[in-house]
Every structure is written in C-alpha cells, then in structure tokens.
Amino acid sequence: MYAAVHRRAHRAGARDHRRMDVTVHLAQDPEADALLGRSPLAALVGMLLDQQVPMEWAFKGPRTIADRLGAEDLDAHEIATMDPEAFAALLSRKPAVHRYPGSMAKRIQQLCRYLVDRYDGDPEAVWRGAGGGAELLRRLEDLPGFGRQKAQIFLALLGKQLGVAPQGWREAAGAYGEAGSFRSVADITGPESLAKVRAHKQEVKAAAKAAKAAGT
Secondary structure (H helix, E strand, O other), X not given: OHHHHHHHHHHHHHHHOOOOOOOOOOOOOHHHHXXXXXXXXXXXXHHHHOOOOOHHHHHHHHHHHHHHHOOOOOOHHHHHHOOXXXXXXXXXXOOOOXXXXXXXXXXXXXXXXXXXXXXXXXXXXXXOOOOOHHHHHHHHHOOOOOOHHHHHHHHHHHHHOOOOOOOOHHHHHHHHHOOOOOOOHHHOOOHHHHHHHHHHHHHXXXXXXXXXXHHO
C-alpha cells in the first residue's frame, strides 16, 4: 500500500515542473477549467471526450474522473493499469462522464496505455520538442482516438490557449488555426465565444444536411 502511494506521490512530484499554468474556460466550470489549465493529460482526455456531447460536458469530464479517483490530477500510469470494468463503472456512475461512458472509458485507457508505452506516461512529451506544426500534428494523429480533425482542433487549442506554438502550427491546424475564428473548442474563451462556436457548428450541420437532401 505504501509503495503504491509512494509511486503516485513520486510521479506527481515529477510532474509538477512540467505542468501548464494557463487560464481556460472550456468547461465553463471553475474547478474543471483549473484542472484543464494545469494538466496536459486532462486537456487530452477532454479533447478525446469531445464528441456526441456538448463541449462543456466533455471538458468537465477530466475533473469528474479525477474526483472519483480521489486525485488532484489524472495519471496515465494509474488509468492505464486500472481494471477496465472498474474504470468503466467509474465513468458510468451518475452523472455519467459521457453519453457513452463504457466506450469512452475504453478509449481513455487506450490513450493512457499509448502514453505510457510511447512517452513514459508524460503527456506533455507529445508536444515537447516537436520540430514544427506538421510534426506535432502527426504526433497528435497517432494518439488513439484522435483522427485528423480532432488532432487539428487540439493543435489549435495548444497554439491559441495553452502556450504551445511551434513554427507552422496555424498552417498544420488548417482552418481551426485561423485567428479570430469561432470554429471549435480552441476558440472558446467564455460564454459569448461558446455561443458563437455552437452557432457555427449548427450552421455546418445544417449545410451538410441540406447538401445531403439536395443529393438524394
């Protein structure tokens, strides 16, 4: 028992000097946003959860998971080695972390196992030392659960809000990297911008629906 606690404390101490220290308003919840602003893994998990649920619900998830684990932060090693059924149950407990807590629990553990295997459990190493925007985009696309669009949005979030702006990041992020846009979570800085991003998403969906109808 002591050894497990000691390992966790040691890893937490090792992470302290690597933590981000930014202010974000992605979850529209002070405690959840505080975790996102200091924890690279929380930011990655929030991005992973950001599908088929409202954005603020997705980005509140990392704080909920940490609370249920009785921790101040998420730890890739701990999550990667948890019993899958126990971790799924943790996400499924009401209020559920996601609309599909079982499948998302599996994806989060896959992400954490990848981070442990590839980056020794240090999520910030995904972008630390990246040679440029294109290389960082490739690293993000390699993450389990991150397709190109999700990788580009997270790259835009890194560049616009999280202080990670390697050369060429805007170009690699595509339209999501455009300054002054309201296309994704990368552009959310408060309730007003959240409303603009949500309106943009609704416009995109409506246009896609109209295009599909026109083609049938």
